[in-house]
Amino acid sequence: MAKNPRMTLADQQTPSSPLATDFAGQTHRQAQRHVVKLGVVGIALQLTLAGCGDAGAPAGATAAPPPPNVKIAQPLNRETTEWDEYTGRIEAINSVDIRARVGGYLDTVNFTAGAKVKKGDLLFQIDPKPLKAQLNYAQAELERAKTKRELAKNDLTRAENLFKAKAISAEEYDMRTKGLREAAAAVESAEANVYTAKLNLEYTEIRAPISGRVGREMITAGNLVKADDTVLTNIVSTDPVYVYVDADEQSVLRYRRHAQQHGQSAADLKGTPVQLAVADETDFPHQGKLDYIAPREDAATGTLSLRGVFANPDELLSPGFFARLRVQASASYPALLLPDRAVATDQAQQFVWVINQDNQAEYRQITPGSRIGELRVIRSGLQAGDWVVVEGVQKLKPGAKVNPERIDLAAPGAQ
Numbered sequence: 001m002a003k004n005p006r007m008t009l010a011d012q013q014t015p016s017s018p019l020a021t022d023f024a025g026q027t028h029r030q031a032q033r034h035v036v037k038l039g040v041v042g043i044a045l046q047l048t049l050a051g052c053g054d055a056g057a058p059a060g061a062t063a064a065p066p067p068p069n070v071k072i073a074q075p076l077n078r079e080t081t082e083w084d085e086y087t088g089r090i091e092a093i094n095s096v097d098i099r100a101r102v103g104g105y106l107d108t109v110n111f112t113a114g115a116k117v118k119k120g121d122l123l124f125q126i127d128p129k130p131l132k133a134q135l136n137y138a139q140a141e142l143e144r145a146k147t148k149r150e151l152a153k154n155d156l157t158r159a160e161n162l163f164k165a166k167a168i169s170a171e172e173y174d175m176r177t178k179g180l181r182e183a184a185a186a187v188e189s190a191e192a193n194v195y196t197a198k199l200n201l202e203y204t205e206i207r208a209p210i211s212g213r214v215g216r217e218m219i220t221a222g223n224l225v226k227a228d229d230t231v232l233t234n235i236v237s238t239d240p241v242y243v244y245v246d247a248d249e250q251s252v253l254r255y256r257r258h259a260q261q262h263g264q265s266a267a268d269l270k271g272t273p274v275q276l277a278v279a280d281e282t283d284f285p286h287q288g289k290l291d292y293i294a295p296r297e298d299a300a301t302g303t304l305s306l307r308g309v310f311a312n313p314d315e316l317l318s319p320g321f322f323a324r325l326r327v328q329a330s331a332s333y334p335a336l337l338l339p340d341r342a343v344a345t346d347q348a349q350q351f352v353w354v355i356n357q358d359n360q361a362e363y364r365q366i367t368p369g370s371r372i373g374e375l376r377v378i379r380s381g382l383q384a385g386d387w388v389v390v391e392g393v394q395k396l397k398p399g400a401k402v403n404p405e406r407i408d409l410a411a412p413g414a415q
Contacts, residue, residue: 066403067359067400067401067402067403068392068395068396068400068402068403069392069402069403069405070355070389070391070392070393070395070396070402070403070404070405071389071390071391071392071404071405071406071407072355072387072388072389072390072404072405072406072407073338073387073388073390073406073407073408073409074384074385074386074387074388074409075336075337075338075378075382075384075386075388075409076336076337076338076375076409076410077334077335077336077337077384078334078335078337079332079333079334079335080332080333080334080335080337080372080377081328081330081331081332081333081372082328082329082330082369082370082372082377083275083284083326083327083328083329083370083372084247084251084326084327084329084370085324085325085326086245086246086247086306086324086325086326086327087245087322087323087324087325088243088244088245088246088323088324088325089243089244089320089321089322089323090241090242090243090278090317090318090319090320090321090323091241091242091243091244091319091320092212092236092237092238092241092242092319093237093240093241093242093309094210094212094235094236094237095234095235095236095237095319096209096210096234096235096236097231097234098123098124098206098208098209098231098232098233098234098235099228099229099230099231099232100124100126100203100206100225100226100227100228100229100230100232101200101203101206101227101228102126102131102200102203102204102227103126103224103225103226103227104126104127104128104130104131104204104224104225105126105127105222105223105224105225106124106125106126106127106219106220106221106222106223106224106225107125107126107127107128107221108124108125108221109123109124109217109220109221110122110123110124110125111123111214111217111233113214113215113216113217114213114214114215114216115213115214116211116212116213116214116238117208117211117212117213117214117235118208118211119208119209119210119211120207120208121207121208122205122206122207123206123207123208123214123232123233124205124206124217124232125204125205125206126203126204126205126206126225127204128201128204131197131200131201131204132201134197134200134201135194135197135198135200135201137197138190138193138194138196138197139194139197141190141193141194142187142190142191142193142194144190145183145186145187145189145190146187146190148183148186148187149180149183149184149186149187151183152176152179152180152182152183152184153180153183155176155179155180156176156177156179156180158176159172159173159176159177160173206232208235209235210235210237211237212235212236212237212238213235213236213238213315214233214234214235215233215234215235215236216233217232217233218230218231218232218233219232236319238312238315238318238319239311239312239313239315240309240310240311240312241309241310241312241317241319242307242308242309242310243274243276243288243307243308243309243310243323243325244305244306244307245305245306245308245325246298246301246303246304246305246306247303247304247306247327248302248303249297249302249303249304251327251329252269252293252304252306254329255269255272255327255329256269258328258329258330258331259272261331262331267293268292268293269290269293269306270289270290270291270292271289271290272289272290272327272328273287273288273289273327273328274287274288274289274290274308274325274326274327274328275287275288275325275326276288276308276310276317276323276324276325277323277324278316278317278321278322278323278324279321279322283373284324284326286310286317287310288308288309288310288311289308289309290306290307290308290309290327291307291308291309292305292306292307293305293306293307294306306327308325308327329370335369335377335378335379336377336378336382336384337372337375337376337377337378337409338352338375338376338378338382338388338390338409339374339375339376339390339409340371340374340375340376341390341391341393342376342388342389342390342393343366343368343376344393349365350365350366350367350368351363351364351365351366351381352364352366352381352382352388352389353388353389353393353396354382354386354387354388354389355387355388355389355402355404358401359401359402359403359404360399360400360401360402361389361396361397361398361399361400361402362398362399363398364381364382364386364388365381366378366379366380366381366382367379367380367381387404387406389402389404390407390409
């Protein structure tokens, strides 16, 4: 048979063997693996390029924080009186330690510890029997002295008649005269002894020397009491009471000049109004006045002692209590006031934050005055219509935008 001249080389190959078929399959799988690897590399490259693009974004693209919330208020404009505040202790006007004036055994205790007593009330009774015996003896000695005086008086009368008749000498008459004088002196001495014995007997009844509140009994019945030694109890007066404080020299001079301007005595400051608060009180509900100032300054402390007197009918104020006392330092005058927490300090300067019409914080230097309760007098640097930050002061800086909430300081609880 003749060969077809158009038959290709592939047509001339013999049918594929199993070995040739396996070789072709392996070649195809290797090609697929290369394609998968190229795809993974491409995805990783795209992610890398995307990350490089994010890194080039501007830094300010993050969202700005919102403006801080603050509370603002206008200063209070009211009549104000300045007070200087001090700390001290409440003292009783009268305080007595009770001691026995005579010795002896204690018979009875006639009071309840802590009770109120009046001047003259019987507190203790010392056994009176030994002192009654002394009184009886003194009275007997007085009677004997009086008898001797009568005898000496009769002797002198007879001596006078005899002397006129020249029946006795001048020397004898002089002895009779001096004998009467001696007998009279003995009577006076005996009378003094009787008086002393009566006093000692009275002193066995120990009575309250002042009105006030009595302490506890230091010893009980049956114990031996020594004269002028053993403290039996104590009594303190309760109404009125004193409060002592120490004021510096500059303050005392200011009080005296204020008193001079109002026609009062400048030296002793008597009648200067004072107010008092005890430990659980925030305001000063107790009204009093000064009644004493020390005559000289304590050179060690540079202060003078002031004393205020306060009525205490309900006995709320006990001697020994800690107390805050304030002294009126000025007459009433109109002033601008802010809560003391609104005033900040920058080194030696004091300032507040004022919020303008654009809700921006402005630094405003001020001159503060006295503190009155929770408020501070502002002497200069503010106007009545200024809106001042009273809460959130620590969040601010000059020019900062704020979100203000307006409040009224005159409203209850706003201060």
